Amino acid sequence: MTLTFSQALITIMLIALGTLITRALPFLLFPENKKTPEYIQYLGKVLPYVVIGLLVIYCLKSVTVLSAPYGLPEAIAILCVVLLHLWKKNTLLSIGAGTLIYMVLVQKVF
Amino acid sequence: MNKKIAALKAAFPHTIPILMGFLFLGIAFGILLSSKGYTLGWALLMSIFIFAGSMQFVAIDLLTQSFNPINAFFLTLLVNARHLLYGISMLSKYRNTGKKKAYLIFGLIDESFSILCSTEPPAGVDRGWFMFFVTLFNHIYWVAASAMGALLGSLFTFNSQGIEFVMTALFIVIFINQWKSQKNHIPALTGLGVSLSCLIILGPNDFIIPSMILILLVLSLFRKNIEKEVAP
Numbered sequence: 001m002t003l004t005f006s007q008a009l010i011t012i013m014l015i016a017l018g019t020l021i022t023r024a025l026p027f028l029l030f031p032e033n034k035k036t037p038e039y040i041q042y043l044g045k046v047l048p049y050v051v052i053g054l055l056v057i058y059c060l061k062s063v064t065v066l067s068a069p070y071g072l073p074e075a076i077a078i079l080c081v082v083l084l085h086l087w088k089k090n091t092l093l094s095i096g097a098g099t100l101i102y103m104v105l106v107q108k109v110f
Numbered sequence: 111m112n113k114k115i116a117a118l119k120a121a122f123p124h125t126i127p128i129l130m131g132f133l134f135l136g137i138a139f140g141i142l143l144s145s146k147g148y149t150l151g152w153a154l155l156m157s158i159f160i161f162a163g164s165m166q167f168v169a170i171d172l173l174t175q176s177f178n179p180i181n182a183f184f185l186t187l188l189v190n191a192r193h194l195l196y197g198i199s200m201l202s203k204y205r206n207t208g209k210k211k212a213y214l215i216f217g218l219i220d221e222s223f224s225i226l227c228s229t230e231p232p233a234g235v236d237r238g239w240f241m242f243f244v245t246l247f248n249h250i251y252w253v254a255a256s257a258m259g260a261l262l263g264s265l266f267t268f269n270s271q272g273i274e275f276v277m278t279a280l281f282i283v284i285f286i287n288q289w290k291s292q293k294n295h296i297p298a299l300t301g302l303g304v305s306l307s308c309l310i311i312l313g314p315n316d317f318i319i320p321s322m323i324l325i326l327l328v329l330s331l332f333r334k335n336i337e338k339e340v341a342p
Contacts, residue, residue, distance in 0.1 A: 001147040007177045008152070014179050015169050016159040018186030019193070023218045026197030027204070027211075036198050042337055043329065044195030046297045050325055051189055052285045053301025055164065057321075058171075059278035061314040074278070081279045085286050092134050098279040099138075103272035 069110040077102035117239030120231050125247040128221045132163075132251040133258075138276045139166055140259020145270040146174050153260035157253045162219060164284075165189050166256075167277040181318060188322045196223040203227075207238035217245035219252075296336050300328050 001008065030036050065071045081098035088094070140153045148170075156166055165186055172182045196218050203226065204214050222245045231240035263270070289298055304324050308317040329336065 014183045022190040022193040048192040049297035050301035054305040055281045057305040095279040099276045102275035106272040
């Protein structure tokens with residue numbers, strides 16, 4: 001554990017609270033027959049696509065590009081996930097195989 | 111009582127695909143979490159009370175960095191902002207579900223939504239209880255799989271270096287699926303481009319919140335261009 005017990009607990013509680021807010025807010029703001037503002041509908045429609053891009057970058061934030069191994073394990077594993085997924089279209093296979101390949105790369109190769 | 115059992119029986123078959131997916135992702139989550147030193151109790155706590163797949167993977171990352179609760183909270187709001195859309199779509203379906211409504215809202219995860227928005231219970235089955243059991247089954251699968259993963263991770267010591275890539279792979283696969291389902295790639299490219307630029311300029315520790323603000327700004331400024339072809 002990196003954080004102390006109470007720090008971890010606070011972090012988890014805030015994440016739980018934040019999650020609950022995103023799920024409950026529409027029911028609190030738009031009870032029964034009130035119409036949802038178009039701007040909110042627009043954000044709800046577009047954000048899912050935007051956020052995944054952000055999360056991909058978030059996952060890769062600590063990759064070292066400027067020194068060895070120059071982000072190579074990540075680049076190779078990502079390429080495998082993309083090709084495998086375009087080929088077989090099997091979500092669990094792409095994730096499982098990609099992770100295994102990455103683990104082998106960082107443990108045995110680089 | 112019969113009403114509940116009928117709803118339970120009707121709900122279960124719809125959740126089998128979710129069971130398969132959650133077994134895999136939940137176990138991966140538990141193993142990854144325990145590899146960072148957080149054992150079974152933490153996995154249970156998170157899967158019971160957060161109950162959000164992608165966010166829990168991000169949470170592992172937050173739990174292994176320096177304590178930054180504000181960052182964690184706002185990142186949660188953004189990562190889970192898609193739930194706003196689910197809520198908006200379920201406003202009418204969740205009506206008249208009584209006390210169950212609070213749990214239905216708490217458990218409105220992607221998978222529950224994908225079943226509930228497209229499925230009506232068979233004739234004669236109570237809709238409220240049907241939706242309740244779909245949500246409950248998914249919740250049970252997720253908690254059980256995370257617990258299994260956490261136990262596996264603590265019972266067997268193996269070299270887990272690199273296992274965190276499971277999160278990267280998950281998001282890349284979702285990204286590809288979304289990319290193929292959409293003609294308009296501006297939203298996806300906005301997410302990638304804005305956050306990558308912020309990462310390069312601000313570094314890995316301070317780029318998330320500026321990225322979110324910039325993303326909202328871009329989405330608001332270019333609403334007319336973006337809104338055109340985005341399918342719901």
